[in-house]
Amino acid sequence: MSGYGGGMQTSTRDRIVVAAARLLQRQGYVGTGIKQIAQEAQATLGSVYHFFPGGKEAVAVAAIRHSTEEFSALLGKALDSEDDPAEAVSACARQLADELRESGWTDGCPVTAAALETLGSDSEIQQVCADALRGWERLVADKLLRCGFPAESARELATTVVCALEGAEVTAQVNRSEEPLLVAGRQLARLVRSYEI
């Protein structure tokens, strides 16, 4: 059994997932090697294939799921930090900008790169990425619903917010500037306010 309570810090499996998640976020799926994942996780290749007989794709799926949940928690916290929905959306953008700057513009959206690279193939990865985007959309939509928005407006706004933040994150990374995220956050807040006249 991988471990019991006692003193084990982190299981080898967990280290592999965490390391893979960060590498995928920074270098994409094709750009990240299994051996590199093993090295970063302080594990051996044998351990990786022991825990993930499915190979590289299985590791990536687990890693993306991990990143997705982690980011969902962060997004939920940012959304709850403000009562006003427009302010909440703006807070999300600021949060993304802060993390991006602190990481040296390297740690972007954990699913975009991997998703784009595996579009042609029919791997499970794109399904996991689609689930991630849908989940984030739901988080935003729920916030808007709680604020009294009609269902249809909340849905459309949530789609737009997630798409715009995703694109702004990429633009911010490429330009090594948080401005795109801050601008998008401002404009998205204005869009949200245009509904609650």
Added chain:
Amino acid sequence: MSGYGGGMQTSTRDRIVVAAARLLQRQGYVGTGIKQIAQEAQATLGSVYHFFPGGKEAVAVAAIRHSTEEFSALLGKALDSEDDPAEAVSACARQLADELRESGWTDGCPVTAAALETLGSDSEIQQVCADALRGWERLVADKLLRCGFPAESARELATTVVCALEGAEVTAQVNRSEEPLLVAGRQLARLVRSYEI
């Protein structure tokens, strides 16, 4: 052989650039091999390195520049197809959705994938991608300026439009649905209209 006068269709160099552009768009930078580019372009490896002594990166830079100009022309046409700026933005989204569907959801933004993969390194690629995004932003901003928007508003709106369309395109690809692009187009149009009270 590459052709003689009368019927020369395309130069070898051009075929390489065009083939590389399409492959980069579909598989990203790391996922596209030099040999694959040569094969797709009906050229040999020797020809590729003859025209691009800089190797893979030089080919990619030329290809991304080519894609950028091609897409700029398309974007400009879509923007000019409507007088009303809000309708123009919406037309851009529809245009992207049409092309994406017709390509089987494979031909997305020609710079996003390559940009994300080369963020860590200090290659010239990210610079070319940054130029592309800035150029598209300028196209949108100029349209808004021509419609009488104040400079600052036009700039912020243009940033938001380009970011949102970029993110919506990725989302549409992952979900194999044009809905994200159409929704984003609608909401962006609403945002634009919120300025011309």
Added chain:
DNA sequence: CCCTCACTAAAACGATCGCTCTATTCAGAG
């Protein structure tokens, strides 16, 4: 004619890819 040189062609280089294989270690069940 020959020579030049842009261009094409293909073999081969070392490195790395994802993955398989065989040992080895070690805690717990009998």
Added chain:
DNA sequence: CTCTGAATAGAGCGATCGTTTTAGTGAGGG
């Protein structure tokens, strides 16, 4: 104790990566 099986360790597989190298082709100027 022996035996088992999860977990670790790393050598090695064929394939492919980007690149270099060498040879060959053919049109144009002297």
